[in-house]
Amino acid sequence: MKNSIQHIIFIILFCVTATVFAQHKTTKGYRMDGDEVVFTFDKRDYFEVTHGESQERTSIHNSDLIIKNVAVSGQFNNWAKDKWIMTQLDENRYEFRKKVADFGDEFSWEFKFVINENYWAEPEKNIANIASAKDKYGKELHVYNLKMYSAFVSEDGNTSFYLEGHENAEKVIIAGTFNKWNEDLFQMKKVADGWYITLQLRPGIYEYKFIIDGMWMRDEANPNKKRNEFGEFNSLVEVKAYYTFKLHGYKNAEKVLLSGTFNDWSEDGFEMIKTDYGWKFTILLSSGKHQYKFIVDNKWMLDPSNPVKEYDYKGNINSVCMVR
Structure with missing residues (x-):
């Protein structure tokens, strides 16, 4: 894949x-x-x-x-x-x-x-x-x-699937949790050395399989897999989305860092970029909830523009963003 x-x-x-x-x-x-x-x-x-x-x-x-x-x-x-x-x-x-x-x-x-x-x-x-x-x-x-x-076929989609070989197959379908395992919806295109399809998927972790002329098989080229209820394996793919964190103001700061659950609360990574309005940093995030804070010249602070906050397991209050 x-x-x-x-x-x-x-x-x-x-x-x-x-x-x-x-x-x-x-x-x-x-x-x-x-x-x-x-x-x-x-x-x-x-x-x-x-x-x-x-x-x-x-x-x-x-x-x-x-x-x-x-x-x-x-x-x-x-x-x-x-x-x-x-x-x-x-x-x-x-x-x-x-x-x-x-x-x-x-x-x-x-x-x-x-x-x-x-x-x-x-x-x-x-x-x-x-x-x-x-x-x-x-x-x-x-x-x-x-x-x-929550999925559809698009040449400009964010996730591509590839199945090598099987040149003699008449029809290859990809089915998964993104389309409730529909056996007809997403027919792959035949290319020179296999089969190909590009989908637009929401951020998340999906299970999938190929259906080759009616025969189900997992993606052998993808090592990520999960055992299903039949004692077999489904292939796994994780789709992430770009998310931009912004901190308005603090233009006189020498260095601003972004730290959160997505980088294990690192104190020296994800250095933000200075802009006309303040600071920004864009990263790929998985689907779900992420806690974060800014470090402005070595001082930790919440996101003043984000009212959504929660405690972590240590009792600290952090800002929260959701990726869907």
């Missing part, structure tokens, strides 16, 4: 995928296009629609039902009927694009489509990514299930 961590300003983005229950079922209602969720409505996929007030069912191909607009309605927009209006592509197809960054953190969202702000279009039972919900009358409805994950 080749793991490359590029300098990034970390932005929480989320990837969208469908849970595939059986090969004969089809995932519809949305797809992923780069960093966008593309909601897709095709009139030919529906036979009947339900009137929101009368609950009467009517054929979507009824000549009296003229489609003026189609909207995406779900938990992510409080089931609004007139907010996410779709763009008509042709006689049958509509779509609506939304950045994955606009969604909340790693949830499973239910949604469906509404026609003319009155008629609900529900997916059929043989669609893979559906869930059941009940309306205010207690009637069971079928809705699409949109799953949000």
Whole structure:
């Protein structure tokens, strides 16, 4: 595995995928296009629609039902009927694009489509990514299930995976804790001497494996591993993020150091750089909580710009930063 961590300003983005229950079922209602969720409505996929007030069912191909607009309605927009209006592509197809960054953190969202702000279009039972919900009358409805994950494929991503060899394989997938071990989502690209993929991952420690033509195997090139519940091993990768510590003022100081749990409270390392506003230092940090202090001309001090503080096990008060 080749793991490359590029300098990034970390932005929480989320990837969208469908849970595939059986090969004969089809995932519809949305797809992923780069960093966008593309909601897709095709009139030919529906036979009947339900009137929101009368609950009467009517054929979507009824000549009296003229489609003026189609909207995406779900938990992510409080089931609004007139907010996410779709763009008509042709006689049958509509779509609506939304950045994955606009969604909340790693949830499973239910949604469906509404026609003319009155008629609900529900997916059929043989669609893979559906869930059941009940309306205010207690009637069971079928809705699409949109799953949000904290990883997505990107050529500019912060973590690259490489599998050497296996030139005769037809398909190689990477699956892990970053996508709930989805067996279809992240298909690797075939290159001259193996397989390759770059993902954008949030800071953290992840387990993963390769799936080569249906056969699971850990990354033999990566010595970091963890035993799983099957008595085998998963490969491990740790993703860090750049974090900049800033100390405003103290321009007359001769030397300012950064010390914390990330450098074992070193008193002679991480010398900060002088700037127009004061001092700064940028380092790669793992996900989670880090305690720190500044050492200004040999005097220890808390971060005056950070109100978050806590005691350590020795009873000292330290400033705290969180990396997510």
